[in-house]
Amino acid sequence: MLNKKQWFTEIHQDSSALSFKYKKTLFEGKSPFQTVKIIETKSHGKMLINEDIVMTCERDEFIYHEMIAHVPLFTHPHPKKALIIGGGDGGTAREILKHKKIKNCDLVEIDSMVVNACKKHLKSIGSAFNDPRLKIYFEDGAAFIKNKKNHYDVIIVDSADPIGPGKVLFETPFYKNVFEALKPDGLMTAQGESPLYEQKLQKTLLKTAGKIFPLAGFYNYGNLTYPGGVWSFLFASKKYHPIKDFKAGRVKNSAFSFRYYNKDIHQAAFSQPEFTKKNLGTLWKL
Amino acid sequence: MLNKKQWFTEIHQDSSALSFKYKKTLFEGKSPFQTVKIIETKSHGKMLINEDIVMTCERDEFIYHEMIAHVPLFTHPHPKKALIIGGGDGGTAREILKHKKIKNCDLVEIDSMVVNACKKHLKSIGSAFNDPRLKIYFEDGAAFIKNKKNHYDVIIVDSADPIGPGKVLFETPFYKNVFEALKPDGLMTAQGESPLYEQKLQKTLLKTAGKIFPLAGFYNYGNLTYPGGVWSFLFASKKYHPIKDFKAGRVKNSAFSFRYYNKDIHQAAFSQPEFTKKNLGTLWKL
Numbered sequence: 001m002l003n004k005k006q007w008f009t010e011i012h013q014d015s016s017a018l019s020f021k022y023k024k025t026l027f028e029g030k031s032p033f034q035t036v037k038i039i040e041t042k043s044h045g046k047m048l049i050n051e052d053i054v055m056t057c058e059r060d061e062f063i064y065h066e067m068i069a070h071v072p073l074f075t076h077p078h079p080k081k082a083l084i085i086g087g088g089d090g091g092t093a094r095e096i097l098k099h100k101k102i103k104n105c106d107l108v109e110i111d112s113m114v115v116n117a118c119k120k121h122l123k124s125i126g127s128a129f130n131d132p133r134l135k136i137y138f139e140d141g142a143a144f145i146k147n148k149k150n151h152y153d154v155i156i157v158d159s160a161d162p163i164g165p166g167k168v169l170f171e172t173p174f175y176k177n178v179f180e181a182l183k184p185d186g187l188m189t190a191q192g193e194s195p196l197y198e199q200k201l202q203k204t205l206l207k208t209a210g211k212i213f214p215l216a217g218f219y220n221y222g223n224l225t226y227p228g229g230v231w232s233f234l235f236a237s238k239k240y241h242p243i244k245d246f247k248a249g250r251v252k253n254s255a256f257s258f259r260y261y262n263k264d265i266h267q268a269a270f271s272q273p274e275f276t277k278k279n280l281g282t283l284w285k286l
Numbered sequence: 287m288l289n290k291k292q293w294f295t296e297i298h299q300d301s302s303a304l305s306f307k308y309k310k311t312l313f314e315g316k317s318p319f320q321t322v323k324i325i326e327t328k329s330h331g332k333m334l335i336n337e338d339i340v341m342t343c344e345r346d347e348f349i350y351h352e353m354i355a356h357v358p359l360f361t362h363p364h365p366k367k368a369l370i371i372g373g374g375d376g377g378t379a380r381e382i383l384k385h386k387k388i389k390n391c392d393l394v395e396i397d398s399m400v401v402n403a404c405k406k407h408l409k410s411i412g413s414a415f416n417d418p419r420l421k422i423y424f425e426d427g428a429a430f431i432k433n434k435k436n437h438y439d440v441i442i443v444d445s446a447d448p449i450g451p452g453k454v455l456f457e458t459p460f461y462k463n464v465f466e467a468l469k470p471d472g473l474m475t476a477q478g479e480s481p482l483y484e485q486k487l488q489k490t491l492l493k494t495a496g497k498i499f500p501l502a503g504f505y506n507y508g509n510l511t512y513p514g515g516v517w518s519f520l521f522a523s524k525k526y527h528p529i530k531d532f533k534a535g536r537v538k539n540s541a542f543s544f545r546y547y548n549k550d551i552h553q554a555a556f557s558q559p560e561f562t563k564k565n566l567g568t569l570w571k572l
Contacts, residue, residue: 002295002303004287009305015329016510017288019295019303043301060482063559196346196510222508222516224302224482229515230508260559268554273349273546 008039008047010054012227013197018054020044020225026121031113033165038121044224046122048089050114050160056089060224061125066261067221067269068233069095072154072189073102074251074266075235075242079153080104083181085141085169086191087158088114090126096156097128098256105134106152108141110165142168148181155182157190157234162201170201172208179212179238187237192218194228199279202232206283209236217286218276219269221260235270235286242286243267294325294333296340298513299483304340306330306511312407317399319451324407330510332408334375336400336446342375346510347411352547353507353555354519355381358440358475359388360537360552361521361528365439366390369467371427371455372477373444374400376412382442383414384542391420392438394427396451428454434467441468443476443520448487456487458494465498465524473523478504480514485565488518492569495522503572504562505555507546521556521572528572529553 002009002019009019021042029036037049045058056064069092073079080103082096088109096105109115115136118126128134137144141157155178162170169190178188193201195218202218210216213236220232235242248263270286277284288295288305295305307328314323323335331344342350355378359365366389368382374395382391395401401422404412414420423430427443441464448456455476464474479487481504488504496502499522506518521528534549556572563570 001290002288002297007303009288009303011288013329015307015327017293017295017303017305017307019305021301021303041301043299196508220508222482222506222514224514224516226515228508228510230510258560260561262560262563264557265559268557271550271554273551274544274548275546277548 008049010052010227016227018225018227020047027117029113029117031111033111036111036113036117038117047225048114048118048122051164053160054225055160056091056125057225058122058124061091062259063221063223065091065095066258067219068092068156068158068189068191070258070261071219071233071235071242071266071269072156072187073099075237075240075246076153076187077240077245077247081152082106082154082156083108083145083148083152085145085155085157085159086166087156089118089122090115090129092156092158093131093134094125094128097131097133103133106137107134108137108139108144110138110140112138142174142177145174145177145181150180150183152182153186155186155188157188159191161193170205170208172211175208175212182238185239187235187240190234192232192234194226194230195220195232195273195276196228196230203279203283205234206280209234210283210285213237214239215241215285217270217284218272221269243270294335296338296513302513304511304513306333313403315399315403317397319397322397322399322403324403333511334400334404334408337450339446340511341446342377342411343511344408344410347377348545349507349509351377351381352544353505354378354442354444354475354477356544356547357505357519357521357528357552357555358442358473359385361523361526361532362439362473363526363531363533367438368392369394369431369434369438369441371431371441371443371445372452373442375404375408376401376415378442378444379417379420380411380414383417383419389419392423393420394423394425394430396424396426398424428460428463431460431463431467436466436469438468439472441472441474443474445477447479456491456494461494461498468524471525473521473526476520478518478520480512480516481506481518481559481562482514482516489565489569491520492566495520496569496571499523501527501571503556503570504558507555529556
């Protein structure tokens with residue numbers, strides 16, 4: 001049995017659980033939106049936990065953040081303005097701002113406690129918070145985006161699960177607003193949950209995005225800290241196709257020091273196992 | 287805290303843990319080699335657990351078994367004789383025997399208790415145990431293979447972790463014997479551990495295989511029940527290349543009802559993230 005004083009446990013659907021041994025709690029707070037905790041684990045570095053759900057940790061955060069950011073930014077041929085909805089740990093901003101073409105990046109995080117705790121305790125993830133191109137808004141992302149029309153090249157929805165404050169970020173009105181906030185050749189990615197555990201949710205999400213965007217589908221990645229390990233991002237685009245319009249040479253020329261992403265992974269991530277194909281069928285528009 | 291009466295927990299490197307809620311224990315025994323247990327979980331079907339480590343479960347076993355078997359069998363243009371070392375649950379045999387070209391399949395499992403428990407309690411995995419082309423030997427696989435020369439087209443090492451009885455299956459003398467047991471155009475796959483958690487072991491394994499085989503590398507897959515979720519198989523071959531010699535049309539023509547594997551996944555699985563490329567570097571021979 002795992003001692004609660006030494007182990008943090010996230011229970012998933014009352015049927016499986018992931019636990020991490022930890023040395024100490026670095027931060028613990030309760031914002032108007034959620035509980036926020038940062039722990040120092042034994043072997044996964046520092047870990048951000050909201051509402052007893054692992055958000056990110058130092059050991060493998062690079063996978064999530066590189067994949068949510070570079071797939072859209074290397075698909076869009078000339079991204080200048082980017083928006084992050086959520087992403088309070090700063091990891092997605094760090095990856096976006098590696099792209100010199102990006103002139104402005106807005107980050108809209110509903111919970112200032114997350115940003116402030118990460119600024120203090122998760123510095124390797126939030127290393128771009130002081131970049132002058134980044135502007136942080138402590139607002140409701142779903143409300144913020146209503147006032148933006150034809151404005152962004154890339155929008156990234158770096159959200160938690162569709163419960164609590166993140167729920168609206170999985171629904172049709174929000175996707176309509178994202179579509180309108182994008183320029184005529186804009187595109188988006190969003191945290192897309194587990195293809196093994198969340199088949200119904202993925203189907204609903206793809207149906208929602210596919211009704212609004214001409215191109216929509218998922219791409220996959222693996223990580224250590226989300227239930228099941230195999231997870232997805234939703235990709236939706238007005239114009240550019242993530243494989244056909246992808247220029248592998250740009251990845252090489254960027255000379256970024258990736259830890260997960262590369263040109264092969266970009267393309268391979270869109271390959272779907274049979275169970276996903278069967279689940280999503282004709283909703284697939286890539 | 288997870289109640290031990292309701293939850294099975296596998297602890298990994300004393301730093302992370304995976305737990306599954308269960309309804310009852312269907313089988314529990316102690317063989318000369320290990321403890322063997324089959325439980326009925328709440329949401330992952332029946333689960334085989336050896337030495338308190340999850341081996342396989344009904345919910346996602348198809349991923350592991352399709353990937354360990356069909357990648358080599360669709361790479362080799364005319365596989366007739368196959369050998370499984372380990373694989374006592376029968377899942378790999380089930381997938382191999384879908385190939386009508388296979389005339390004989392030998393399965394060498396050191397622990398008869400595993401086979402007998404799975405025959406009784408995990409029938410969906412062991413559904414090919416009665417196929418007349420399958421011959422089961424309750425022997426030490428490492429010893430068995432010493433007496434086979436120039437005999438098999440495909441050898442599959444369906445082993446647990448490199449501890450206990452499985453340790454020798456990760457070492458040089460064994461790989462030399464596998465090489466000699468294969469025909470001049472033979473190839474092999476082996477359970478290759480986690481690319482995120484076992485970087486050192488993967489490096490040693492690839493060095494071992496790469497000294498003996500002209501072609502050697504890893505391919506990846508995701509699952510729900512092994513620590514970290516992202517896992518690998520080793521691929522080593524005397525002649526056929528898993529991408530260049532792969533004929534996608536054969537997959538389509540097979541008309542097998544896959545649940546994970548398909549032609550895209552076959553190719554995508556060989557794409558390596560940057561951290562793997564950096565870890566394995568010049569050892570890579572694919």
